[in-house]
Amino acid sequence: MKNKNNHKNSNTNKKSGCDLIKKIAIGIITGIVNGLFGSGGGTIVVPAMVLLLDVEEHKAHATAILIILPLTIISAFFYFKNNYVDWDITWKVVIGGIAGGYVGAKLLNICPENILRKIFAGFMIFAAIRMLW
Amino acid sequence: MVLILIGLVSGTIGGMGIGGGTVLIPALTLFVNTEQHISQSINLIYFIPTAIIALIIHIKNKRIDFKIVLPIIIPGIIGAIIGSCIAIKFSSNVLKKIFAVFLLIMGIYEMFRKSKLAKN
Structure with missing residues (x-):
């Protein structure tokens, strides 16, 4: 019983570690695309959350907006600073x-x-x- | 007037959840001859108020997975800085071509994908 639990724990740890790497990768790629093209963040982050992180699709759409908003504000600031507004x-x-x-x-x-x-x-x-x- | 119309059409498409930016940016660049960087910054700025309005509604309806947000946003901000700096380094014409390749890939993906993301 104890062994089984240990095994289960190490599996959960492995999974959450893997999930964290996935989240970091999703974040960086979404940020780069959104900053480089001024759009398209949602096109990346919504399917990535659904397919890689098992988020429900209707939640993924709403969650994507919260993720992309700060990224967009930062990108807009860079465009503004360089007179591209x-x-x-x-x-x-x-x-x-x-x-x-x-x-x-x-x-x-x-x-x-x-x-x-x-x-x-x-x-x-x-x-x-x-x-x- | 053309500008308001372009905003109206892409806003309608965006409001339906199909992705307004990928219509707004090429429409501005092709029909109004806006410089590529300007088209992109318009889309970025346009997103801010609409996203805030949408978020208020989504938070009320508990449609947001808060646990997942922070570990994506922090690397996302680093990505956003990298992406914007790359965009600024390019000339408008080069950025337009790169955007066009991205748009082509997105268009083909959208054309052939199944209506729902996946059955799950």
Whole structure:
């Protein structure tokens, strides 16, 4: 019985040590992507949490926002310090964006999400090709 | 007006949880000819107020796994500093090309992945 418990403990230790390494790796990669591209942190951290850390998907989305917020504030500060912020454009986009966020949350239950995802993916591929050439 | 419209469309997509930044940044760069760094900083700044609003709602609904957050955020901050410093070192044109490669990979992934992340 004692042996069994010991065995169990060492397994838990191993697992939590491994989890910590995974969390550190996920954090660094998410931070680099988010800082380098000014976006995409969520695209990395949500699947990473679900697949590597067994977080439930609906919790992963909400938790990702809390993780990315401080990273975004730091990255924004670096861009700002190097004069890469244009407030004149930014405030207009932000106003439109906040209104859109509200519309999107309402539409979520009405629109077929799968088709939208494919349209959105198509736009990403088209835009990427346009930007490359 | 174009700017507000671009914000509206990407905000709608972001609000549906599909990822607004990957629409907002290329839309600004392609349609408004914004410099790549500026497009990216707009997305970063736009995220801050919307994230705070979303967080208030999520915390109320207990949808956040707090245990997991800190060990990811601390290395994440180091990553954010590294990533932003790399971005700043690049010229706008080079950053645009690198972003485009990232966008292409994300687009292909989004196109072919299953609707839910995994069955779990």
